Amino acid sequence: MGGETDWLWVRLLDVPRALVTRGWFADGELVLDVDDPALGEHGRYLLTVRDREASCVPTDREPDLSLDVSDLGSLYLGGTAPSTLVRAGRVRARHPEVAALADTLFRADRSPHCLHWF
Incomplete structure (x- = not known):
């Protein structure tokens, strides 16, 4: 038996x-x-990152990205680029430049890795 198996998940x-x-x-x-x-929850948040510090507050502004919390978990770990999820139809971007900005913001210095399954 071979192939890849997905063992690392996160739910925010x-x-x-x-x-x-x-x-x-x-x-x-x-x-x-x-x-x-x-x-049964829904929220709109303004994420602002300056000098490696973030703030995240509720907002009424128009969304740049609309997504399910499960997709946000993938972005949070840094193993999946937001633009990939936009192209797959999982995330909606207000305009194409937003996906590129999200890619830059959500990048990680290392890919997520799980040594043990649980």
């Missing part, structure tokens, strides 16, 4: 807190419209 329960505590490598600003159908 507190989106603003998770994004504020994540490591960031570029400055920028995005409005994320996040849907969590399992918990």
Whole structure:
């Protein structure tokens, strides 16, 4: 038996807190419209990154990216580029430049890796 298996998942329960505590490598600003159908929650957040520090607050601004919390988990880990999920139809981008900015913001210095399955 061969092939690849996906063993590493993350589900963000507190989106603003998770994004504020994540490591960031570029400055920028995005409005994320996040849907969590399992918990029946929906939120729109302004993510601002300056000098490797992030703030994430609720906002009424138009979203740059609209996505499910499961897709946000993939972006959070840094193993999947936002533009990949946009092309796959999983994430909606307000305009093409937003996907490029999101790629820059959500990049990681290392790909996620899980040594053990659980």
